[in-house]
Amino acid sequence: MSERSGDEGELDRTIGLAGAVTIGTGTMIGAGIFVFPGLAAGRAGPAAAVSFAIGAVIALLVALPTSELATAMPESGGGYYFISRGLGTLPGAIVGIGLTFGLMFASAFYLVGLGEYAATILVEAGVVPTTDIAVGPLNVVLLFAAVAGILLTVLSVFGTENTESLQNAVVGFLLAILAVLLTVSGLDVLGVRGTSRVPAQLAPKGFGPVLTTAALVFTSYLGFAQIATVAEDIVDPDRNLPLSMLGSVILVGVLYVITLLIAGSTFEPSVIGSMGETAIVEVAREYLGFPGVVVVLIAGLLATISSANASILSASRALYGLSSDALVPQAAATVNREYGTPHFALSFVGGVTVVLVVTGRTEVLAEVASFLHLVMYGLICVTLIVIRRRDPDWYDPAFRSPGYPAVPIVGGFASFALIFYMQPLSQVLGIALTLVAIAWYLFYARDIELKNNL
Template structure:
């Protein structure tokens, strides 16, 4: 007897208080966004940048409501990914996690690339005039990245304390900047700037999408909920305090920068400061092309050289702290994904000395380095510019492109989170919620629409790169990550009885049996199929326990299931002289369908044969039966479903066909049964009356099917009928068995086999077998997007 290994849960220490939680949010929001994006925004749309920032803040606030409610319910690492995973029973949650594990590192790459840019422009020249030409501009950002990765490997308490100190310092520095700049406040200048830019709707939309990244700090708070004290109370408070404070500060900073770049004295200041500027027109052009450093020169203009370098140092520390908060949050998403088998198990491992998810931290650091080089270094090395022309497309790389790409990835996750809050209210209406989103579902719907509007306003090149990244994520899931390991399977559905004989044949058919009354009928069909292929039969019985019951409690219920296995292994069903090995296993699990699917993965089964009573489903969301539906949709092998109730010999088989891979598989099954039992097969194709074109196509299909049946007795019939299913049902009364293939394989498939096979399965006479061919990657892609 094999008992599944016990699992040991790993938890992180709750050592981040309310001040630390607020600093995570404020530290992420007041960073490269305020020092870099405020200048870019003002250079694009002047004082209307205030409107762009407010739009971005409002959009973020709608989704922040959802995060606040979820954090009060699920105080665990993972943020939006964890919330969606706890709400939807679907592999679609992987896409949310994938979007987050790229969006966070892209955000950190934006902060560190901005750090490198400012450090190279303002700090390096202090040491040597030619040093910034000798050293690569990205070096400082990569060095800081290494230090931040080391800090996060050491532990969140050190990282959180660092975050508080740096956040307080940079807020003080920004207050100094505002004090100097607001003394030159001129309402006429601001009003003129508003008027000149009020009709630039596209630019306002682009700028709102660009600066959205600055308000994503609320996610950083929620993502670290597992390490925050009293998360149900502190997380919502930290989110809304941080967002309100930061929005107010951003508006003031935009005012000061707008006042500066519209001040003739500021333009004269630039002419005397920047060697490449010769006149006023050159100064205006310089501001337009270098908006990311406009705030730095504004600080110098208002505060003098000392104030300028104080602000520069503050900006660098702001970018550093934002990157630190993002590394911390990004690594926790990977930790959560690993716990749900959406990433390899190693990313859940905690360091034995520091108790931190060190593999997740290292992966986050690697992705950040990749984005820095991909967006800022490689374009310059390969093309000599950050603007790349590919046919009719134009990709603007560089720092601004990183922000747009990060926004696309993060907005993808936020959209699903808002859907999840609506589903959570429906699915768990009585769950205790420390905070509730008002006016559900209206507020989440508004949030989804607002997020979509921002997403379509992302710069086109970054938008396409984001779509490509999502496609790569789906491909990785389908081909690599989605393959469950045997070790994980044994934890989730342990094998407790295993009667396996040493013969190992190339073909195996798995037969799950729950009711002893079904044994003989299913074993007869399985034997006929296995005998034709010189294969073997694996019989499975599952001890199903309630969700809240530990799997170890199932050992006392194994004996009844062992008896079913023994009966199946000893049943005499005839069917030729072939010696067919019959093996058996008993598994314990919370869900029978998962146990069946796990057995397919563990033992490499080629087909599953399941029984069905033929009764209409009682639930609207169930077609054949909840367990059978799931297995038919998700099994990585061929699936056969046999209607239980008929138990006689099979001398004649009706084979309705309509083309396609499922019909061919049904034909192969019919041929296998006929080959063993000497049954005759009638291949039936139903066409609309008086439709000559359909008759010609049907005749060609019948000829193709006939090539599969060459070694058994068969005939073909082409009949006319207004209703295909009714015609097949009426014809089936003259046959012992009807074998029919599935008719559809849609991305958002609601039916299991298709309307016609399911009608035939319920109403046809004699034995009915419905067949579905495994279509490999196509099938896995459909499963990814069809579950909910």
């Protein structure tokens, strides 16, 4: 029976409650506020706020079961580890490989957003004309994105304390900026500082796009699950895992809804949709002028760095968990003795992420990441029900999910259902990666048995 051995080395517990919250919050703020407003409001208008609210509800329904499982099994790998121990090796392999690729797709998505912000800074500074940033043999957006991916991977190799320090600083700055922007713009929209901008219709395009938009933007809520993938790095996991997962979802969910209501009320859907990944910059220009543009450009750059940073770290820990169970080559579980990090896993994750970046397909990257995570979220809910029913001796969580069994049943159903609202290409790629995971299991890991496997 295979189990995690001490041969690979143990990860250092260096991430506290604040660091765990900022891994989740930093990831989610980066996507939901600084990348998605233009894409989401362009589809659904102000009703995109409802799409984000739907995503928050689904995320909370999954975060509760995840928190319970995480306190019982605070191991690297997160959802993979829970599902493999609760449902068996095949579902675990599907989810573990899918989670690793899902996080790499998410990292690439965030990095493309980072490249958009970096290139827009050059445009605003007059360094390059608008027409030159994404055309020709040298695509400035993708160049910035690829270089940033390499640098963030190197940073993570040198220790998780570097990642935590970066996350804490970035998220603190972002929350301060958002407090000012949302307060000023919110007062303007409500007419407190001038003429009201409250739209006559919440959904000028109807409510049909609300669910498809929810499927698109669900990538914004992947951050809470990323906390679970670094469970072995977290100090006092019994307390800090549930607090950080639930707290981060609630905090960013409120910020998303307010942001999308303001953005959707400021510009018509056709206008804000054409602004792409940096639409929030134009919202800042509308209410705060050029100083607001400068600050939000810097904040957007830092936010997308934060999201990519946390995703690369989490993807490497998911791969580390697979390797520790011998489901992928053992090299991925090798820990650098000097820095206490899985450097081979980080190198692989960083390399694949940079390759994905060069596709530049923002919406597809986001939806494939969501697809693979939603499969995992649905199976996490199933896992909680199975483990609770079987009640093995080793299962002793410090946190119990309230509302059982209704919460995991509804959370699992909602997770699977949201997949059907994605664009066909994203569904095809998600299914293809799932089939790759099944094939890998059949040809490489079929005979593996796991410790604590029910």
